[in-house]
Amino acid sequence: MSASARPASTTSRTRTTARALAAAAGCAALLASAGCGSTAVGAASSKPVVGLITKTADSGYFQALRAGAEQEGKALGVDLRSYAGTGETDSATQIKAIQELVALGAQGILITPANSDVLPAIADARTKGLLVVALDSPTDPADAVDATFATDNFAAGRSIGQWAAATVDTKAARIAMLDLNDAHVPVDVARDQGFLAGFGIDLADPKVIGDETDPRIVGHAYTGGDAKGGKAAMEQLLARDPSINLVYTINEGSALGAHEALQAAGRAGQVTVVSIDGGCDGVKATTAGQIGATAMQFPLRMARLGLDAVIDHALTGDVPPSSPGLAFFNTGSQLVTDKPVGGLYSKGSDWGSKNCWG
Incomplete structure (x- = not known):
């Protein structure tokens, strides 16, 4: 990813000394160091081993995470072992x-x-x-891991909610909430609640999805995070209220499915869809008007910083700090839309197409 893909609003973090140390000393010195782990590493590989475990392998987002980790791993002389589950909730793998x-x-x-x-x-x-x-998906509690590099998903959701509030008639809004699944993992909750807060809806409990009493919310439906699920969820809520005119989606895959359902119902030109991710397909959909606005996140940066943190810890024992006021290091997000609104910083889809992932 180009340097321009790292927004100026993101908290600055100096690159760790890992690359310089590894390049200067070589992997042999790293393995010989008393602080670099057990001799089992040497038996398994001539390089320090780091694992990358994603939820799935077929998601463009997780493929971008892997690409970032592989690029950084090659620069650091790391043996990167990649694993992936078969679905968003496949904990066994x-x-x-x-x-x-x-x-x-x-x-x-x-x-x-x-x-x-x-x-x-x-x-x-x-x-x-x-x-x-942890990358992308914070744990609950946050201290279940040593460090987390992730998007501030509440802030990302809030940005698309603020954009929507400035774009549609808020008093006449009929809102469909297309969430991930019934597990209500932290990323799902944060995006959902951030959007609602940005739109100006009172949150009952910001850690809970679906407990709001605002009559403008038609309902919540689960998408599984893909186009098929997004289409089914949109159909479900349209059956409940055909007058829906604003759709929040957990990610751009579900947004594309929602657009398909809206198109089939003859409503595509009458409904505003917002999303989060910043994948290249999502940016294309923003250019085409299928998505009104999306919040781009930066998975390559997450992976690079995460890998740096592991090697830096092996060399120095240091653990990366969290961003001020957060329980994780915020890797930033950027509102992308071709319909900018006053008072809200955004980039156009032309910028998005040059900085997207996947």
């Missing part, structure tokens, strides 16, 4: 991967946790000396 990495004597693990079921395995890995870094 993630647990097996954690156990395998522990057995290999890995230096650390980068993980997008499927759900709370993986936390005991993470805790076991940490007790055995591995640095565990």
